[in-house]
Amino acid sequence: MRQLEGQIRIPSGCAISAVISRDGRRMTGEKIIESLKPMHDRSNGLGGGFAGYGIYPRYKDYYALHIFYNDDLCRTECESYLRTNFVIVQAEIIPVRKMPAITNEPLIYRYFAQPLPSMLMTWQLDEDDFVARAVMEINTHLEGSYVFSSGKNMGVFKAVGFPEDVGVYYKLDEYEAYSWTAHGRYPTNTPGWWGGAHPFSLLNYSIVHNGEISSYDANRRFIEMFGYKCTLQTDTEVIAYITDFLLRRQKLTLEETASTIAAPFWSTIERRPPEEREKLTYLRTIYSNLLITGPFSIIVGFEGGLMALNDRLKLRSMVVAEKDDKVLIASEEAAIRAMEPDAAHVYAPAGGEPVIVKVKDGAY
Amino acid sequence: MGINYIYPEFEVVRNDARCIRCRVCERQCSNQVHQYDKDLDLMISDESKCVNCKRCVSLCPTRALKVVKSDCLLRENANWSNDNINEVYKQAGSGGVLLSSMGNPKPFPVYWDKILINASQVTNPSIDPLREPMETKVFLGKKGSDIKHDENGKLITKLPPQLELSMPVMFSAMSYGSISYNAHESLARAATALGICYNTGEGGLHEDFYCYGPNTVVQVASGRFGVFKDYLEAGAAVEIKIGQGAKPGIGGHLPGTKIVGDISRTRMIPEGSDAISPAPHHDIYSIEDLRQLVFSLKEATEYKKPVIVKVAAVHNIAAIASGIARSGADIIAIDGYRGGTGAAPTRIRDNVGIPIELALASVDKRLRDEGIRNDVSLVVGGSIRSSSDVVKAIALGADACYIATAALLALGCHLCRTCHTGLCNWGIATQKPELVKRLNPDIGSERLINLMNAWRHEIKELMGGMGINSIEALRGNRLMLRGVGLNEKELEILGISHAGE
Ligand code: SF4
Ligand code: SF4
Numbered sequence: 026m027r028q029l030e031g032q033i034r035i036p037s038g039c040a041i042s043a044v045i046s047r048d049g050r051r052m053t054g055e056k057i058i059e060s061l062k063p064m065h066d067r068s069n070g071l072g073g074g075f076a077g078y079g080i081y082p083r084y085k086d087y088y089a090l091h092i093f094y095n096d097d098l099c100r101t102e103c104e105s106y107l108r109t110n111f112v113i114v115q116a117e118i119i120p121v122r123k124m125p126a127i128t129n130e131p132l133i134y135r136y137f138a139q140p141l142p143s144m145l146m147t148w149q150l151d152e153d154d155f156v157a158r159a160v161m162e163i164n165t166h167l168e169g170s171y172v173f174s175s176g177k178n179m180g181v182f183k184a185v186g187f188p189e190d191v192g193v194y195y196k197l198d199e200y201e202a203y204s205w206t207a208h209g210r211y212p213t214n215t216p217g218w219w220g221g222a223h224p225f226s227l228l229n230y231s232i233v234h235n236g237e238i239s240s241y242d243a244n245r246r247f248i249e250m251f252g253y254k255c256t257l258q259t260d261t262e263v264i265a266y267i268t269d270f271l272l273r274r275q276k277l278t279l280e281e282t283a284s285t286i287a288a289p290f291w292s293t294i295e296r297r298p299p300e301e302r303e304k305l306t307y308l309r310t311i312y313s314n315l316l317i318t319g320p321f322s323i324i325v326g327f328e329g330g331l332m333a334l335n336d337r338l339k340l341r342s343m344v345v346a347e348k349d350d351k352v353l354i355a356s357e358e359a360a361i362r363a364m365e366p367d368a369a370h371v372y373a374p375a376g377g378e379p380v381i382v383k384v385k386d387g388a389y
Numbered sequence: 390m391g392i393n394y395i396y397p398e399f400e401v402v403r404n405d406a407r408c409i410r411c412r413v414c415e416r417q418c419s420n421q422v423h424q425y426d427k428d429l430d431l432m433i434s435d436e437s438k439c440v441n442c443k444r445c446v447s448l449c450p451t452r453a454l455k456v457v458k459s460d461c462l463l464r465e466n467a468n469w470s471n472d473n474i475n476e477v478y479k480q481a482g483s484g485g486v487l488l489s490s491m492g493n494p495k496p497f498p499v500y501w502d503k504i505l506i507n508a509s510q511v512t513n514p515s516i517d518p519l520r521e522p523m524e525t526k527v528f529l530g531k532k533g534s535d536i537k538h539d540e541n542g543k544l545i546t547k548l549p550p551q552l553e554l555s556m557p558v559m560f561s562a563m564s565y566g567s568i569s570y571n572a573h574e575s576l577a578r579a580a581t582a583l584g585i586c587y588n589t590g591e592g593g594l595h596e597d598f599y600c601y602g603p604n605t606v607v608q609v610a611s612g613r614f615g616v617f618k619d620y621l622e623a624g625a626a627v628e629i630k631i632g633q634g635a636k637p638g639i640g641g642h643l644p645g646t647k648i649v650g651d652i653s654r655t656r657m658i659p660e661g662s663d664a665i666s667p668a669p670h671h672d673i674y675s676i677e678d679l680r681q682l683v684f685s686l687k688e689a690t691e692y693k694k695p696v697i698v699k700v701a702a703v704h705n706i707a708a709i710a711s712g713i714a715r716s717g718a719d720i721i722a723i724d725g726y727r728g729g730t731g732a733a734p735t736r737i738r739d740n741v742g743i744p745i746e747l748a749l750a751s752v753d754k755r756l757r758d759e760g761i762r763n764d765v766s767l768v769v770g771g772s773i774r775s776s777s778d779v780v781k782a783i784a785l786g787a788d789a790c791y792i793a794t795a796a797l798l799a800l801g802c803h804l805c806r807t808c809h810t811g812l813c814n815w816g817i818a819t820q821k822p823e824l825v826k827r828l829n830p831d832i833g834s835e836r837l838i839n840l841m842n843a844w845r846h847e848i849k850e851l852m853g854g855m856g857i858n859s860i861e862a863l864r865g866n867r868l869m870l871r872g873v874g875l876n877e878k879e880l881e882i883l884g885i886s887h888a889g890e
Pocket of ligand 2: 442490491797801802803804805806807808809812813814815816817818
């Protein structure tokens, strides 16, 4: 039997792109889908996906759980788990456009839900911790059910196929987001499973990533000490957990997180002013096993913003540009031009230098 | 039955046509194998005394000499090997415990040799260490995993004391007494030049070597020899020695004949008295006692130095290490059963303890399962023979490696395994001034520096091949390893896949 994603590790090459409005203006998914067309050859039809922020204003206080099910039996089992742990205010099939390019679909559901207060008391966890735990629980223990999106007022949409088809399939033209990220995948094997596509997401964080990190197992074995289970064996998954751990649980800033996972070289640290040197040394020492090596370019999506980051040697391409209130990021300039033909200030950020874009306060 | 003759193990073969009677071999051999017969104008040899240290072979100007294994063996027997039989003869004659030195020479599996390292092809790039920075610096010590912010939300960047090493290798414990002054000086100077550490062993720190303190690990062993305030304060870290891979569960014994001059002063015991390190520390009969010793050493050094606890790799090592991690130790050093020694009972050296590869893998896993791996650093020793052994150890989960035998080889040791006689012809495991002076610390330290620099280059090459440019991204990165010819259980313990998987 061929092994599914998670049972084996599948290296991939990729295309990534993103667009965000600093004024918090909503954009339909059409533009971001356009951006992937000129990068068609960076994917091979074995995975594509999107994350949109600000898409569920009506349910913005509820966790939007997007779940793949192998069949109705899995669904029944998972829904009974959800009912014992959550108040569900809305449960529905995620609407899709059937098309010949996308086949082998699982059942795709979405739930808007809040943890049951009694459960929070029992487990003595805050809401986010509880939801993160429930996601790990479902993904590791309920076979045939897979939560692929669990944030508030945001959602991930992904499938096996070319990303431009995946966007049309999920009707992203009907969603409006202040920030979109997208991913086209070039895996070396046939994962054949939708959960393996990107973005990878936990709570409000989503990650699209291009690269194959050489530090994978060191990172994985470290982060698994803190209650995360890497079920997919993909780089993106482990980066998502690291991000959640550093940003949400350790309350590091985005810059500090970037200086942990793409830490400057010791020789660079030594040249920094004393206070900064002390901080960089501290971060690099305490979380030395969270240093990510090997080629990567990632875009981290979070509530109200984006962060783009390259590995410290810049072994993967990534360019940034601006147009009015928008910031555009992609593996190739062509992708940016496809969204905004006359985008300005095109530049390639240096390795390890985070590009952080935030929406104006109150605008999301 | 008085006949107790064991045919010599080695044969000294002299090509008389080449021999010029210079008598170098005679002067060089502390075991008095060679002798010049004036009447016959002939060099003769008493092979029964030869330990095969190759000193004469190395110095003979005409390459007239070789020492080979004797073929005068007892009748072959797969069960009763020559060694087994001869050891029975020896014990029947002496009634004593057999002594040996250096590491376990028996043909047990060497797991390092059954593990292969990965390299990048196509899907990600390898990195050229000649063009790109490649980092080997490590910090040993407790890190903790939770970050704290002060009331203004600023990061509190204070870490417990760390031992900084320019590469993940240290020279492991060898006491002044078991090895010579010149050997110690070579190690101390090399460690300082390299930005790593050497280790005093349990013999105290010679007054001349206090200047190398920032690159010295000072050891506190069960005999407490040479331990006092200045000593503890001199080192960069303090190591509590519980056990040693070559002789887990037993102490040490340096005979009174070696406790002379400097050594007696450094160990702080009277000349001529035996230096006996008890098997256990008599103030540690349980894990909670260890905690008290760890903290009394921390108190004595004002919490400025990391405390290492060194144990031998034994069956229950994972649980032991987890207990040590919770005892407040900053670093755990584990010594495998192949580790060397200046003297150990043969039976113990050859039969007690477990391989370091398996011990390391299971300790690293246990500490992670318990979520405390970041509370402690792991140093492993007990036969790390090359840079690839170091890379494999780091990938299995070690923070750094201890080497001793490899360092002695760099100083000229020929692994004759007779250190316990105190007649080392290479000036290492001896206190005889005429032998000690054969080891020149200028040359010795230079050779150690060369060796470590060579290893550092090789480590960088191997890392670059894997697409890794910093040693911390290799630590615990077991996906970079594959086993060959290992069974399911071995692979499971090592936590690696088989080659081809
Ligand atoms: S050292 Fe060599 S040449 Fe000199 S006496 Fe010995 S065997 Fe002969
Ligand atoms: S140190 Fe000297 S006595 Fe010991 S094994 Fe090496 S050469 Fe032989």
